[in-house]
Amino acid sequence: MVIQWMENMGCERIFMVNNKTREGISELMDYLQNDLPKLTLEQAKFKQSIGLNEWDPMPEGVEYPEPIR
Numbered sequence: 001m002v003i004q005w006m007e008n009m010g011c012e013r014i015f016m017v018n019n020k021t022r023e024g025i026s027e028l029m030d031y032l033q034n035d036l037p038k039l040t041l042e043q044a045k046f047k048q049s050i051g052l053n054e055w056d057p058m059p060e061g062v063e064y065p066e067p068i069r
Contacts, residue, residue, distance in 0.1 A: 042067075
C-alpha cells in the first residue's frame with residue numbers, strides 16, 4: 001500500500017531496503033552518488049510553471065528567463 005501511495009505522489013524511483021539484511025542498500029547508495037544538477041528556487045518554480053517536475057529536462061528550445069539563469 002505504501003508503494004502505491006508513493007507512486008500516486010509522483011515518485012519515480014522507490015527503493016526497497018531491508019535494514020536487517022541490508023538488501024537494497026547498495027542500489028540506494030549508487031543512486032545517491034550521482035550528482036544531480038542544482039536548481040535555484042526560481043528555476044524550480046519556472047519549471048513547475050511550464051508543467052515540469054524539477055528533475056525533468058527542459059524541452060528543446062526552452063530556456064530559463066534571463067533573470068534566473
